[in-house]
Amino acid sequence: ILNVEQSPQSLHVQEGDSTNFTCSFPSSNFYALHWYRWETAKSPEALFVMTLNGDEKKKGRISATLNTKEGYSYLYIKGSQPEDSATYLCANPSNAGGTSYGKLTFGQGTILTVHP
């Protein structure tokens, strides 16, 4: 994996369904993996920053796991609600070739629509 890739591109679920999406990223020189939620007409907001292999983070009904060795992260939403409708982005900081971690590279996002 050379870039950050997310799947699926879009997802339609019914209220109450549980769902999950995937983010794949380069496993070499791993530093961190970010998840963001971007609601329409608002700014993207950070959900999780994950750094350790095997890490699992939770915020309410949303949780995320991280596998740095194979280069993927899953985002889970339990009991989806209409207010969960948003674009979910993952991002991976890549080494700019120097001593600091430069570019924050985003996946193309997963658009989630939760129908009442």
Add this chain to the structure above:
Amino acid sequence: DGGITQSPKYLFRKEGQNVTLSCEQNLNHDAMYWYRQDPGQGLRLIYYSQIVNDFQKGDIAEGYSVSREKKESFPLTVTSAQKNPTAFYLCASSLITGGPEAFFGQGTRPTVV
């Protein structure tokens, strides 16, 4: 309240005219970024800056210029050479590059008239 402010929200410009988008943050963040979103595509990095008076090109820097004269400010100039002037532009900042989460502005959408 601390935050990141982009202005203007909408910007109308004449064809062939350069425009400058403002991005200001009062979060005391060292790193700032400009992203562009085109319909059906994800956020792509235009430029980023890790420290005052220094910045690096991102993946789609052609047709853009930036400056970082102050820690709080990272303006982006969209030149007339930029072929897709109606994309959506997002500014972001973070404490340092890469590790902590980024904070985003509300975005600016230029329109060519």
